[in-house]
Amino acid sequence: MKRAISILLTLAVLLPAFAGCSESKTNTADEGAAAELQNTEVQTPETEPAETELPLPEADYDGYGIRVLNNISNFAYTNIGEEGLTGEALDDAVFNRNKTVEDALNVTFTIEKREYYDTNSTIQNVVSAGEDAYDFYTCDLNILLGHAMSGYDINALNVSSLQFDQPWWNKQAIDSVSIGNAVYGFFGDLHTGYFESHNVAVFNKRIVNDLNLPDPYELVHNNEWTLDEMITMMDAAKMDMDGDGKWTVEDQYGLSMYEGNWSIAFITGGDAFIVEKDQDNLPVWNGLSERFLAIYEAAATRIWNDKSNNAINARGTLPGNLELYRLMFIYDRVLFLVTQIGVLKNMRDVQFELGVVPSPKWEESQADYVSLIFQGANAVAIPITNPDPERTGTVLDYLAAHSTATVRDVYMNQTLDFKYIQDQESQEMLDIILSTGTFEIASVYDWGGIAGQVMTLLNAGKTTLASTSAKLEKRIVSAMEKTVATFAEVGQ
Numbered sequence: 001m002k003r004a005i006s007i008l009l010t011l012a013v014l015l016p017a018f019a020g021c022s023e024s025k026t027n028t029a030d031e032g033a034a035a036e037l038q039n040t041e042v043q044t045p046e047t048e049p050a051e052t053e054l055p056l057p058e059a060d061y062d063g064y065g066i067r068v069l070n071n072i073s074n075f076a077y078t079n080i081g082e083e084g085l086t087g088e089a090l091d092d093a094v095f096n097r098n099k100t101v102e103d104a105l106n107v108t109f110t111i112e113k114r115e116y117y118d119t120n121s122t123i124q125n126v127v128s129a130g131e132d133a134y135d136f137y138t139c140d141l142n143i144l145l146g147h148a149m150s151g152y153d154i155n156a157l158n159v160s161s162l163q164f165d166q167p168w169w170n171k172q173a174i175d176s177v178s179i180g181n182a183v184y185g186f187f188g189d190l191h192t193g194y195f196e197s198h199n200v201a202v203f204n205k206r207i208v209n210d211l212n213l214p215d216p217y218e219l220v221h222n223n224e225w226t227l228d229e230m231i232t233m234m235d236a237a238k239m240d241m242d243g244d245g246k247w248t249v250e251d252q253y254g255l256s257m258y259e260g261n262w263s264i265a266f267i268t269g270g271d272a273f274i275v276e277k278d279q280d281n282l283p284v285w286n287g288l289s290e291r292f293l294a295i296y297e298a299a300a301t302r303i304w305n306d307k308s309n310n311a312i313n314a315r316g317t318l319p320g321n322l323e324l325y326r327l328m329f330i331y332d333r334v335l336f337l338v339t340q341i342g343v344l345k346n347m348r349d350v351q352f353e354l355g356v357v358p359s360p361k362w363e364e365s366q367a368d369y370v371s372l373i374f375q376g377a378n379a380v381a382i383p384i385t386n387p388d389p390e391r392t393g394t395v396l397d398y399l400a401a402h403s404t405a406t407v408r409d410v411y412m413n414q415t416l417d418f419k420y421i422q423d424q425e426s427q428e429m430l431d432i433i434l435s436t437g438t439f440e441i442a443s444v445y446d447w448g449g450i451a452g453q454v455m456t457l458l459n460a461g462k463t464t465l466a467s468t469s470a471k472l473e474k475r476i477v478s479a480m481e482k483t484v485a486t487f488a489e490v491g492q
Contacts, residue, residue, distance in 0.1 A: 054401050055166065059394055060106045066395055068111045069137035071119040071378060076342045077415075078138060078193035078378045081111045090192070093410040097190075100406075101398045116140050120147075123383065127152040132385045135392045138193070140376040141177065141185045142444055147381065148184035149483065151490035154382040154389055156183040161393030168400040170194070173373060176438045180281055182487050185379030189403040190396070192411045193378030196342030198371050198437050199265040200430075201230070201360070205353040207237050207252070207335045216357045217425045220432070223364050227266060227295065230336065230360045231302045237335035238309065247308040249316035249328065255303065256311035256325045257338035259459040264440060264451070265338065265372040266303070267458075269359025270295040274442035274450055275480070283441060283480045288469050295362050296458060296465055305461030322346060340374060341433070344416055355426055358433045371433045375444040445483055448476030 070080040082095045098109050112134075114122060120143050126133040127147070139147070147153050156162055157178075164171055169188040177185065187194040203216050213233050219225040234254025241251045257263075267273075272292040278284045288296075307313045311334050312325035320327045329337040332352050337343075347354060358369040382392055412430060443451040450472050457465050469476075 055163070056398060056401055057161070057394060059391075061391060061395075063106055063108065064391070065108045065110050066136075066392070067134045068109060069119060069122060069134045070111050070113045071116050071138045071140065072113050073116060073140070073193050073376075073378060075340075076193040076196035076378060077411075078191055079113075080138060080191060081109055089410050089414045090407070093407045097399065097402050097406045100402050101395065105395060105398060107395060116143065119143075123147050123152060124150070127383050127385055130385060132387055134383055135386055136380060136382050136396060138191060138378050138380055139185075141379040141439070142375045142446070144185045144379050144381050145177075145444065148182075149486045149490070152384055153184045154384055154386060155181075156186050156382065156393075157181055159382065159389045159393040161390045161397060162186075163397055166397070166401065168397075168404050170434075170437060172435075173437045173439065175281075177441055177444055178281060179283065179484060179487055185381055187377070187379055188400040189408045190400040191378055191380070192407065192415075193342075194373075195408070195411060195434060196340060197374040197377035198341045198433050199262055199269075199359055199373070200339065200341050200344070200371070200433055201357050202329065202337040202339065202344065202347065203355050203357065204329070204332065204335055205355055206332065208233075211236055213237070213335075216355060217429070220357050220369070220429065223361070223366075225357060225360050225369075226364060227270060227298060227360045227362055231298075234303070234309070234335060247314055249314045249318050249324075249331075249333070251314065251333070253309070253311035253314070253328065253334045255309055255336050255338065256328045256334040258323070258325055259304075259310065259312065260455065261374055261443075262338055262340070262372070263299075263304075263455045263458050264443065265359050266299045267292060267295045267454075268372040268438065268440050269370050270362030271366055271368070271370050272362070273440055274454060275447065275476075277441075282484055283445075283447070285473065285477050285480060287473070288466065291362070293466055296454070297463055300458050300461050300463055300465075303461075304459055341416070341430070356429050356433070358429065358436065369432055369436050370438055371436045373437045373439050375439060377439075445479070447479040447483070448472045448474075450476050 068080055071078055077090065079091065079094055081098045082091050085092050085095055102108055116139070119137065119139050123137060123139070124147070144153070163169070164174060164186070169186065174183055174186050207213070208215065213236060214229070216225060219229060237252060237254040239252040240247070270291070272289060272295050274288065274292070275283045275285060303309055311328040314324065314328060318324065318327040318331055320330070322330070326337070326339070326343065326346060328334050330347070330350055332350070344356070358371050361369060380396065382389055386392055412427070416430070440451065446452065450469060453468055453472065454465060457468060
């Protein structure tokens with residue numbers, strides 16, 4: 001795989017003592033989870049490892065105040081810091097991480113929190129006015145790249161203190177949205193909103209066992225977890241439980257998912273993308289590949305051509321404030337829930353055993369699993385008005401490096417440590433998912449509207465994609481060329 005399956009294994013050598021918008025609002029753990037974690041304290045260790053144990057430079061910034069604009073997502077935990085310990089495990093891990101960095105570099109953090117739409121307008125206003133207001137900020141990637149195209153952000157590859165080859169940054173995800181020699185939005189262990197935006201397939205172990213279906217974990221390990229296998233299992237699980245001939249909330253389904261951003265995950269999972277890149281890392285349009293169209297047709301005809309296949313379309317209602325597609329899974333009536341990792345926080349109190357696996361491969365010979373990352377995932381950027389990008393780069397490297405055994409570990413092992421997913425295999429699956437995360441660059445930049453058309457036609461079970469993409473070709477190419485030219489103009 002392009003990134004180590006477990007970053008923790010890599011860092012163990014270095015640290016002897018350690019460890020906009022989506023379909024719904026899930027930016028904090030549910031009330032049950034909050035109560036469960038209320039008394040969990042994450043304290044700064046009495047003895048911190050010496051900074052020389054990490055490949056980080058020594059620095060003293062004389063008490064400089066690092067100014068952060070922190071985007072608060074409507075679906076993911078994106079908190080960069082608190083003023084003090086709150087008693088909530090993840091908040092306290094973030095606070096202690098920041099305190100460690102403050103002490104190591106002699107800096108302080110001033111963190112301004114805003115909703116995503118306020119983050120967008122604030123950056124536009126302060127940077128266009130040439131105001132030195134923030135050292136770095138976080139924002140939904142697709143919005144952030146709009147800032148970059150307006151010349152508001154620094155090309156992070158020109159900041160030598162950012163060590164993107166270190167395991168606390170996810171280079172694969174960063175590379176997947178880079179263009180040419182430019183990186184404007186980047187991702188790593190310093191913020192969990194990026195983790196929460198990965199696609200995942202959650203499965204109901206009771207249904208697997210009752211129907212004597214193959215174990216998804218074994219299928220993954222044996223490279224047999226393919227789209228065909230998943231669809232076959234979906235078909236086997238779908239049952240008219242009350243025999244009334246109607247597909248209602250009382251029946252059992254093979255699949256439940258929000259028909260929007262995640263539909264295309266079945267195609268990216270097969271290692272097929274709308275737009276490819278050339279040897280210079282520039283996007284090129286050669287039409288949709290045969291592989292892409294083959295996977296698309298399989299998903300369109302075998303999953304979406306019959307609306308009753310998806311539990312989101314079930315007739316009737318269920319108690320609860322969540323969307324029906326999630327409630328159907330929670331109420332033990334669905335085999336597979338295809339969603340994002342952040343949604344798993346709603347699964348802590350389900351009354352059945354569940355597991356998680358990555359998006360399926362297209363065929364067994366495919367080299368790696370590929371996990372789609374939502375185009376609105378939280379990313380980090382440095383505004384062009386920053387007075388000292390190298391200092392900021394060092395601070396960000398420290399934050400990311402000191403997050404792996406703290407923030408990332410608490411998120412993985414406590415926030416997602418719900419009732420029935422404490423088995424080692426599930427943790428291994430989450431490592432695979434996070435280590436194979438990749439963006440569909442056409443969705444991020446929305447070139448020519450092609451990504452939206454793919455998802456619209458796919459959800460409708462239509463097989464007219466090839467002709468539709470041909471009609472959009474001029475628009476796609478024109479939009480891509482404009483993006484490349486704009487980045488060249490604002491300065492890579």
